[in-house]
Amino acid sequence: MAQTNSLDLDGDRTAIVAVRILNAPRALVWKVWxxxxxxxxxxxxxxxxITTHSFDMRPGGVWRFVMHGPEGRDYQNRITYEEIVxxxxxxxRHGGGDDVEPVQFRTTVTLDDLGAKTRLTMRMQFTSAExxxxxxxxxxxxxxxxQTLARLDAHLETISGG
Numbered sequence: 001m002a003q004t005n006s007l008d009l010d011g012d013r014t015a016i017v018a019v020r021i022l023n024a025p026r027a028l029v030w031k032v033w034x035x036x037x038x039x040x041x042x043x044x045x046x047x048x049x050i051t052t053h054s055f056d057m058r059p060g061g062v063w064r065f066v067m068h069g070p071e072g073r074d075y076q077n078r079i080t081y082e083e084i085v086x087x088x089x090x091x092x093r094h095g096g097g098d099d100v101e102p103v104q105f106r107t108t109v110t111l112d113d114l115g116a117k118t119r120l121t122m123r124m125q126f127t128s129a130e131x132x133x134x135x136x137x138x139x140x141x142x143x144x145x146x147q148t149l150a151r152l153d154a155h156l157e158t159i160s161g162g
Contacts, residue, residue: 077101
C-alpha cells in the first residue's frame with residue numbers, strides 16, 4: 001500500500017483499509033481522536049454531525065453517539081474500546097445491540113510518528129466479504145471513511161493554525 005493517502009478494498013476482501021498522512025504530530029492526532037469535543041468537529045462523512053451521549057475511553061468503555069445525516073436521518077452508534085495504547089494504537093468494536101444500526105465490525109487505528117506528520121492507518125474488519133459488501137452498498141462505508149479522514153485532516157489544520 002502506498003505511503004500517502006489511499007484506500008484499499010482489494011488486499012483483504014473482508015476489510016476496508018485507509019492510510020492518510022496527516023500534517024500534524026502524533027500527540028495532536030491522538031488528542032483529537034480521544035476527546036469528544038474534538039470528535040464533534042470531524043467524525044463522520046461530509047454533511048454529517050454527531051451528538052455524543054456518553055464517552056468512556058478505556059478498555060471495555062463505550063462511546064454512544066448519534067450521527068445526524070444530511071438527509072435528516074439519525075444513526076444510533078455504539079463503539080466499545082478494546083485496546084488503547086496512547087498515542088499509537090486504538091482497537092474498537094462497532095455495533096452490537098438492537099438499539100444501534102445493524103452494522104458490526106472491528107476497527108484498528110495505528111498512528112505512526114513521522115515527526116511533524118503522522119501516518120494514520122485505519123482498518124475496518126468485517127466478518128465476511130459479503131458483510132463488507134452489504135455495508136459498503138447500504139452505508140457507503142468506503143467513501144464515508146475517506147471523507148471522515150479528510151475532515152480529520154481539515155480539523156487538525158484548523159486547530160494547529162496551518
